[in-house]
Amino acid sequence: MYRKILNEIKKYDTIVIARHIGVDPDALCGQLALRDSLRLRFPKKKIDAVGNGSTRFAALGTLDKVEKYDNFLLIVLDTPDKKRIDFPYVEDANAIMKIDHHPFIESIGKIEYIDEKKSSVCEILMDFLKKMHLPCNCQIARTLYSGLASDSNRFLYNTVTDSTFSLVAYYLKKYPFSLPDVYNDLYMRPIKELRLQGYIGENLNLTENGLAYIQLTNEQIIKFKADSASGGNMINDFNFIEEILVWVIATEDVKNENIRINIRSRGPIINQVAEKYHGGGHMFAAGARVSCFEEAELLLKDLDTVCKNYIKGCGENENNIE
Numbered sequence: 001m002y003r004k005i006l007n008e009i010k011k012y013d014t015i016v017i018a019r020h021i022g023v024d025p026d027a028l029c030g031q032l033a034l035r036d037s038l039r040l041r042f043p044k045k046k047i048d049a050v051g052n053g054s055t056r057f058a059a060l061g062t063l064d065k066v067e068k069y070d071n072f073l074l075i076v077l078d079t080p081d082k083k084r085i086d087f088p089y090v091e092d093a094n095a096i097m098k099i100d101h102h103p104f105i106e107s108i109g110k111i112e113y114i115d116e117k118k119s120s121v122c123e124i125l126m127d128f129l130k131k132m133h134l135p136c137n138c139q140i141a142r143t144l145y146s147g148l149a150s151d152s153n154r155f156l157y158n159t160v161t162d163s164t165f166s167l168v169a170y171y172l173k174k175y176p177f178s179l180p181d182v183y184n185d186l187y188m189r190p191i192k193e194l195r196l197q198g199y200i201g202e203n204l205n206l207t208e209n210g211l212a213y214i215q216l217t218n219e220q221i222i223k224f225k226a227d228s229a230s231g232g233n234m235i236n237d238f239n240f241i242e243e244i245l246v247w248v249i250a251t252e253d254v255k256n257e258n259i260r261i262n263i264r265s266r267g268p269i270i271n272q273v274a275e276k277y278h279g280g281g282h283m284f285a286a287g288a289r290v291s292c293f294e295e296a297e298l299l300l301k302d303l304d305t306v307c308k309n310y311i312k313g314c315g316e317n318e319n320n321i322e
């Protein structure tokens with residue numbers, strides 16, 4: 001399969017690397033690392049990594065400006081469905097290729113490499129670069145590691161396996177980089193975010209089924225001088241709370257005129273509910289967008305039911321990922 005991917009890349013002089021809307025470090029780092037490696041391997045090709053960036057992740061690298069490309073191969077990373085691709089000219093691509101670790105939603109290209117068992121798209125790319133002997137350097141290795149560390153929440157999930165650590169060890173040894181620097185770039189944040197986090201902790205609602213949630217209005221966000229992404233960015237900080245099985249941060253996004261929903265779980269499977277509300281994701285980490293807080297209430301009700309069923313015991317076995 002890797003051979004097939006590389007052969008397809010060889011066929012095109014222009015390659016555009018895109019990923020999902022709502023940039024995150026795994027998707028972004030995957031694009032940047034793949035772009036930089038392919039640029040070293042194919043210096044004559046035009047290879048761009050595109051999509052809306054975020055000042056939050058500026059330290060991870062710089063994306064390219066979208067152009068009107070001709071005769072190009074579109075590589076879509078970390079994105080299971082077409083509507084979530086952050087690139088305006090998807091339909092103009094001569095061919096589309098998908099590399100992803102999300103549960104399958106739809107086929108978008110003629111070559112699709114999907115491995116749901118992988119911690120991150122960056123882990124897949126680590127394996128791809130290594131096996132295909134594609135160029136790497138300390139910067140590329142560091143970028144790939146950053147995406148992997150971020151998506152696995154620093155090796156916290158059961159998508160992390162012995163091969164994850166083997167790959168990390170291989171890259172760290174061959175292309176040394178500073179781990180503290182990686183974590184500085186990924187996790188440094190202003191104190192206003194800590195204050196918002198304190199507010200969320202203080203005001204989190206909790207149902208008897210272990211669903212915790214907060215709805216942040218634009219007014220509250222402004223009060224903390226934060227933005228609509230801030231709440232979601234700290235969703236992982238609410239893990240390992242005894243009483244909480246599933247937790248949700250719903251933030252009003254006035255710019256996009258909708259509500260951003262971030263969901264995490266310690267057991268119940270949540271991505272099917274996310275999909276029902278125009279979102280998606282992994283079994284225990286997902287997101288969605290709804291039009292208003294009323295719709296968010298419906299989603300919360302569905303999640304509460306998921307929690308309730310989980311507690312009832314019908315979950316235990318099905319909910320363990322292997």
Ligand SMILES: [Mn+2]
Pocket residue numbers: 026027078101119120121151
């Ligand atoms: Mn990912």
